[in-house]
Amino acid sequence: MKSINELRNNLVSSIKSISNTESAAKIVKSVIHTLNPVFTREFQTTFEDSMTESLNLSPRETPQEKRKKTNQILTENTRSINKAIQNENEDVKKFLSSGKSYAQYERERKLYFTSKPKAKENMIVRVRKEMEGICKPKKHHGNFDNYIFEKEKFLEEISSLSAGSNVNWSALARKFDVKTIKNQVPTNRGQVLMMFAKSNGINVYQFNTQSRLSGRDYIRRVKRAKKKLLKTKVTMPLPRSAKKLKAVVKTQVNDGTIKVGRPIAPKTFSTNTVTKEGSLSVKEVVVFGRKIPLDEILANENERIEKAGILRLNQDSYYNEMNKEKIINRLKELNEDNTEGNTEFLRNKLKTIERTRQIKVWHDHSCILNHTYINFMINYVYDNANFLTDEEFQKQNPTLSRIDCQKIVEKPQLYILGQSGTIVKT
Template structure:
């Protein structure tokens, strides 16, 4: 019978007893089942036996059988598995026991899913080929297959007798010889290559030649390399990273060179080796300038400039190239213009011996990119020069907002012109200011989005709720007033904003930075307890979140009063704009926090002297706590009146 041997044994034996199905299900759940037994004395109906078989084989469609075939062949299967005459040598050597135990439900459960899926109900190739030795115990095994197996055994033994197979190399040679002999016969009969058919049937990867494999690997690396380069600069993400890192352009470039380029020492060794090979004519010298016909060079002007130079004068070829307007055919300036001009001069036979550096040549060491094999370099971020160009373009297009220009100043710099003379250049530079109105509007949106802004309807509160609210915001004294609701509503809309400034040196230049932020007040913002109750999943410090500093003004400025006064008019204009603006809140400016010099400047206090502190306590009494407690600090209004009266 052409049924799978596992199907024969399971149908003939294990479908008789329902307990076999129970043990099978436990085995599927990885429960400890040592052996799946069956009771041969049980007599289940054919329908029940069919259902048991289907439940065992439901995950393997190739083992399914229709009810009609199952009922028709069940008696024959029963006799095929049970009777000794259907086994080799009439079961004289226990062939039936070996056959039934090997194709038992226990062994079927122990097979992997891949092995189970290789079996099929009819003409099972796995039983005929892979399990031939055990299948041959039963007489239902095809005679043609037996003959084919015997011939394969004879052929294999013949090949093995001619070679030493105790080593891996010997076994490989035998297999290679067998394939080479079978291949032409197989190809003649089937029209397909035997090696290709074997590789496809067993899902083997064909051996790729070394050059082809190297080419494929190189293509994969090139693709990955391009993807990494694209990812590094996608949507200008490297620009965002650079701006948020706080690094200077120089620091960014140093970090970039350290990661993706060889060290100076390694590059110097490589450059020296190449120079030696060029000198010994082992390799050709690199020609970085190409054909001189691709450049616009005024030879007469070049000769005139060289004639004007005195003996022993060093030549700056880059400056000379700019002076004679050396360009490419498309009228663009070549980056190696000095190198092009020098070799053009040498090619024209112009005598350069009278100049001091005419024969001196210092080979420049260039740091090359690190290699990852196959002449591919490590993907590196874009240079700081490229980032600087992108940032400038975004500023010009107003994609990056850096505020308004304020406080113009004249800035002098020195430079060397094309003639080598020291010149002074005067530029007008400006500070930058983000309008206070913009800062307040953005901060209101940020705080409202953060959920820390207090928004209370005092009119709907009962007296007890109002009293509890006043205690919560530490304003119990307001509850005693007659118009408590109106006062609370008014104060809730009055947000205090503080301001401070300080000086610092950046690259040997003095800069001033003005900062501002809202002051935390329970009248305006939720307390810690209220916020945690409202947003239990958020863990933030409310006061720190509210008092986040914002840049207001930044610009070049000394610490003198004269320099700092240049920023007064823009600040006054901001205050006037806020008074006219229609905001959701009423901002109240609180001046001033910061160090002593800054506070002295803001309040009009003298610097140094006997009364250096804005509190009004004499310097000699700073350690006298009684004097400090009893001294009343002058308000800004009192200081203003003093100045206006002319008695200051």
């Protein structure tokens, strides 16, 4: 033990004597620098790594490693946030309950992207750097050897087309069944096909003269990039596009998850549009009104009100146990002054009153998204013969806060909705 202490003291004294500083940290560095060559030769590892492992220390991270770790954390958090937002299509439910149109939703979604002036400025800077050789132009395709299709046949067909021909690159990609070597269909296979033709000396800009093309009629299309988090390249959590929400809604309507009723009252609308060639095109669209079946509405309302604990439900045994005096008293509570008749007659009369619910239908013209609609709403009419009063509900549920039973019962439900003119013709 004594020899180890002497060795330690001599080592520190020797290092300290040749060091130009009194700093403990710098002396430690000198010790490590002195021991490292011998330690590495004997144990095939550095002295720092061994100390880090034995003392459970974290190795010092380089700026690049810190940046990489930060990006990984932010990327994972962004992915988790997007997953939580889209869980069970909660974003679709929120959109449908907001009353916004798809166009309005998409406009608000654009707030997550850079502005158009900023995007244009970034595009110009990018093009200038590419022209000066500072950065390489982006490629939206891989090596053409990694794509499988009849290349010679395609080149032969595209070469036979005259200048000014209308070429649909996506349709050609489907025709020649462009796939990767992994038998996957590229989402931009039309673009892949166009760039393949261009790389083989085909002047792709001689086609589609009726359209404005990037690289021919203008330098490059301005794309608004997603906003970044902090000073990283990680983008902000982004809501799904209106196009994707629309696809989800369409799927849920078809499978019955979203109930839109039955189509009624078809009406044909003619719309005038100008094509890319500049000609006027008339398109006819058939628009249906929607009607939700009455029995479906009432069944849902019965379930809703019963679940709320407001519906008054009495079995036959309840009425059979009532004598004539109780029946008459109950009828008077319900403002039924005519109490003439025998007990059985009055009992059946009370049953009928407490088992007959009244419904109310009202309609109105409304303007929705700049179109006039007529809508019919339906709801139960509250009465204390079929539904509990506020006091009765509070007595049965003393632990719950007070509620307005009439407000819950008379919640209106959509019955019929359809486009209509603003003028009522008589």
